Amino acid sequence: EDQVTQSPEALRLQEGESSSLNCSYTVSGLRGLFWYRQDPGKGPEFLFTLYSAGEEKEKERLKATLTKKESFLHITAPKPEDSATYLCAVQLNQAGTALIFGKGTTLSVSS
Amino acid sequence: DTAVSQTPKYLVTQMGNDKSIKCEQNLGHDTMYWYKQDSKKFLKIMFSYNNKELIINETVPNRFSPKSPDKAHLNLHINSLELGDSAVYFCASSGDTYEQYFGPGTRLTVT
Numbered sequence: 001e002d003q004v005t006q007s008p009e010a011l012r013l014q015e016g017e018s019s020s021l022n023c024s025y026t027v028s029g030l031r032g033l034f035w036y037r038q039d040p041g042k043g044p045e046f047l048f049t050l051y052s053a054g055e056e057k058e059k060e061r062l063k064a065t066l067t068k069k070e071s072f073l074h075i076t077a078p079k080p081e082d083s084a085t086y087l088c089a090v091q092l093n094q095a096g097t098a099l100i101f102g103k104g105t106t107l108s109v110s111s
Numbered sequence: 112d113t114a115v116s117q118t119p120k121y122l123v124t125q126m127g128n129d130k131s132i133k134c135e136q137n138l139g140h141d142t143m144y145w146y147k148q149d150s151k152k153f154l155k156i157m158f159s160y161n162n163k164e165l166i167i168n169e170t171v172p173n174r175f176s177p178k179s180p181d182k183a184h185l186n187l188h189i190n191s192l193e194l195g196d197s198a199v200y201f202c203a204s205s206g207d208t209y210e211q212y213f214g215p216g217t218r219l220t221v222t
Contacts, residue, residue: 036213042215043214046213085152089154098166099156101153
């Protein structure tokens, strides 16, 4: 069964304290891995797409990396405005274009 | 300009009623989706609709029926609402790059 697991479920950081979020996946054929940010009461906001092992993408304080079994979202020197739920999703080669989501990591950054 | 919009944002109704949620995208995308986010914030695909082809998720009860009057619109009609239908419903769209852009969500409460 295709599966996406995110850890930890919740993460509390002090402002400036860097850390990483993990997304591990077990799928039959990966087309792409997606990271989204979701703020309370809003829809998921697209951050990154990664297609192949070794690929990295950056945006401000966020950097996403991909291996054959997992992806990491590295947060460098986070600020309170980075507080949100971060969702990982995979898209499979043979299953149309729908996304399979993990349950998310809720990040809280305090000043 | 809003890329993906949904109406209404909140919907409160009684068991047994029939209701519709509307979605519109102005991104020129060919594919649109409906996702359900449960009380534990887990996002799950319900339907994807590419031009005139509907891909049905087999776990969705047939009380749910998507309807697409044109490429920019995908509505969700729900018959005989049940308590378990209470959730947040998100519409999304994607183009050639597979990145999905989500609407703000419709919070459905069935009493």
